[in-house]
Amino acid sequence: MNIRGLLGAAVMAALGLASQAAAQAEIKFGHVGEPGSLMDLSATEFAKRANERLGDKGKVIVYGSSQLGDDKALLQKLKLGTADLALPSTIMSSMVPVFGLFEMPYLVHDRDHMKRIRDEIVTPTMVPEAEKTGYRIIGVWENGFRQITNNRRAISTPEDLKGIKLRVPNGEWRIKMFQAYGASPSPMPLSEVFVALQTGVMDGQENPYAQIYPSRFYEVQKYLSISNHVYTPAFVTAGRSWDKFDPEVQQALTETAVEMQDVVYGIAADLEKDLLQKLTEAGMAVNEVDTAAFVAASQPIYDQFAQSVEGAGALIEKAQGLSGE
Template sequence: MTKLLKIMVATTLLVSSAIAAEYTIKLTHVVSPNTPKGMGADFFAKRVGELTNGRVEVVVFPNSQLYGDGEEIKALKLGNVHIAMPSFSKFTNIVPEMQLFDLPFIFRDKEHLYKVLDGEVGQILKDKVTAKGFVALDYWDAGFKQLSSNKKAILMPKDAEGQKFRVMNSHVLEAQFKAVGANPQVLPFSKVYSALQQGAVDGTENPLSNFYTKKFYEVQTDLTLSNHGYLGYLVIMSESFWKKFPADLKPMILQAMKESTEYERKLAAQDDDEMLTKLNEYAKTSVNFKIHTLSQEQKVAWQKEMDAIYPQFYSVIGEDLIKKVQAVK
């Protein structure tokens, strides 16, 4: 579907929804509707409708229907959409400190992660994003990332040498793969499957949800449960749209977002287990696909190699900010 046709379809949907609602909010995201993020977006739309008694309608455009990976923030700035849910790496050129979230092994576990997101550091970064002309609403969860390849099992850092890994547009992620001798390739999420299929890239790093729902297991032979990094999203709204939005409806939008964040995070936690179960079932019947779990010794080796990139980003992210994260108990 061409971009013009997409916009025409979107306009038709908005006109029909506007008949019933006084206000329409366009929400765009790039993942499948059956992911935690996709279901969270639909839940948000539902709750907004309920809390406002139908005065506000949220129209959700999933799967890059309107804008692809990397296009959402610009579209928001131009007022073409009202809410977007970019991954943290998409803020690199706007708020360089957001690269903190891309650092390998920066979070010990989910408990540590949420304490950071919902605490002082999370608020500092939301304030920085808001200062750039957005309304930073909340952090959503995709999960810890796992390594995959169609070349061989990735168990030790040396196994990644020479392999081409797809990465999001992030200096940190590029540095992380270069640290283990791999070749990072920046690609939009919507193009990853075909790139793997055609051999343009050899491997990926993805949460299990994205790996499964996009069927990357069809074009990868090995999945390693590495938990080496984290992928999350910051839900943002157009500042100009929010300023014009009726004051009496704003608390309802914020309440719907609060509930949706809780819902999405709960789904993400459940989803990891469900996706791993499904992938294990697939691996049992597949001749080519295998799942590997790192030993403690292997994890230490990965962390040692990847943590070496931290000093490169002290001046960009802020060494103090990194230490604040590490100090959270």
């Protein structure tokens, strides 16, 4: 083979390797959940199923435990295209105002109710609003029903929260809600919460069991008050890099994200029972709150949300009408 032939073969080989590298492109999926959390279990199962569909067209790699940053950083990376998928929860209410719907206390009664809200409100109404801001939601999963832990006292009524320094996620309505209850809420990345509780910077926090146990908050918190005050979905979200993927890759990721929706609900339900038992066995003092008292104290938040976000009142009414009760 002459020099020209050798060069041609080298070029073709290089192009072939480049093509293969592109085909095997890494699809970065970041989230803030610790190992064993609902986010971790959900994202890991998604990656397994998606990669079976993708074959040699790409590979989903999961980066949990805030390895790619907290929720705010992840959403920024989606906008920049330096992360491909993320699993934001509460923070979506700060990015797209209509998502404050899921900050309304005691709105979602159970997972069957959430399925109806997902299919009749989230997918047709809220997903397009997110897309206008550059976020493409391809699946609606779960972060869970949230509970309150603290080191001061058992929480039975909103009055018991007065003066308690409470870590909350980054969402304006969660802050307003706990201010209305009398607490002193402060937003903080999940990765910083353990040390804040350990050192007394914060008295308590609120999270689903599926974050409380994997984050080992039972080591630095005495009281667990079962409040179920907010149900938080988690949204499988893509950004700027989505359009770089072949349609077949987009289809595989979307189909898997949707397929996982009901799977995640099943994982979440099983985790709730298991983790509550583990938290009790770890020595936490567990009590149930006076739900009626919290519901009554929550009405001002509904009123503020309905007044401040266009169309919110109608969405609240529709969501409540889907409860089946």
